[in-house]
Amino acid sequence: MPHTPHSPASRPRARSHRRSTAVALLASAVSVCLVAASAPPVPLGVGDRLFPYLGNPGYDVAAYDLAFTYSGSNREPLKAVTTIDARTTADLDRINLDFAHGKVVSVEVDGEPAGFATxxxxxxxxxxxxLHEGEQVRITVRHSSDPVSPEDRQGGWVRTADGLAMANQADVAHLVFPCNDHPSDKARFTIRVTAPDGLTAVAGGLPTGVERAGGSTTWTYRTAHPMATELAQVSIGRSTVLRRTGPHGLPVRDVVPTKHRAALEPWLKKTPDQITWMENKVGRYPFETYGLLMADATTGFQLETQTLSLFERELFTERAYPKWYLESIMAHELAHQWFGNSVSPGTWSDLWLNEGHATWYEALYAEETADQPLAARMKAAYGASDRWRAAGGPPAAPKPPAPGSKTGIFRANVYDGAALVLYALRQEIGRTAFDRLERAWVVRHRDGTATTADFVRLASEISGRDLGGFLRAWLYDQKTPPMPGHPDWRPTENGRAPAAAAGKARGE
Structure with missing residues (x-):
């Protein structure tokens, strides 16, 4: 999204605007924003089927500027300033931001004090x-950012052995900073972190400056591409940043606990070749940098935070899993940079487009590099698919998460269950058309958002025939359709799920 700075004193009154996908989700909710200033504040949302109160109608964010000041203790709130540049898409008396679990000190709109309530x-x-429709607006919130998440919420700031990292998927970026917390409203980010000397701060994007003063250091990072709030990453700790070069001169940087640097290096050096492998499948890497953040924390998951994927350090140093499995998980998070990050889901019901594709390339990588047959994994997934659909819903219509477990949408039905849909599609249209579809998908929707309907349309276009009925059955039916080319495949009552399909506990 373009970011056009403006002077608060000369706020434009243009009526032209571009509506974001978030506004399109719930156009009728815009009218709710047009409340009288005397009416009590109410929570809003963009009408996401799984997270109805995430996101907000009435504006489109162009850029975030996040400034965090870290005291040196990961048990104390950080001082923070969040600046949001946006364009209104409706007349607004009020602006709703997603934000919880932090104390707000003050709010300004275009440099003037503004009222606020929770x-x-x-x-x-x-x-x-x-505010009038089509205006540029700058919102500045001074607040605390608390690393101690409530017990019934997962993610936000994650404590590490020597600092903090972020894990904001699916709905917890707003525990860290005020935002429009829905993947349909992507924006560019500038992130500044001030921490005591001796610590290192790294964030998504590329570094733009380092300033040292009075025993503290401030690092600044900026993204070159728009990013969903759930994909923001900040690491603070006693870390070493390792640098290498990927294909086409791509800067690759990894962030590791300094004392584990030597043990992790054999894994980290695999990344450039993995990027080349993915580029051979779907085309040029879509961002300005990539790397792995090896966090000294036990999270139970890995996470595809944009340009800097989050991994548990112990996954690689304790060696509880075979080498090929760990490498395929690295490929899974890397694949997300194309599928989920560059092309983000229009709604959370489109999650299968993220996780199904990442699982697909994870499995394909294991087949091509470690002799782990893709067909065998897909046959096992087919056997379990009916049970997955019963438990979690069809891949493109997942059941809402249980109360208190927002990460509950990350079930097997959107991992191997969704990869199974891609396998069926490849069986139906052939490898050549399928490979063309994959490349066209990430080019057509690069830096944007896309939905299941978009994928069905493009698949029909690339294959030269209407695939609506075929994909509707695979994506929305309660029972798994027959597998093209494998009439002998049958659902199993108590068969085991694929070994690598462990969902959130394994990698996102």
Missing amino acids: AAEDLVVTPDVA
């Missing part, structure tokens, strides 16, 4: 002058 997990901002 409504559920929304921060409701009332500017001194109502």
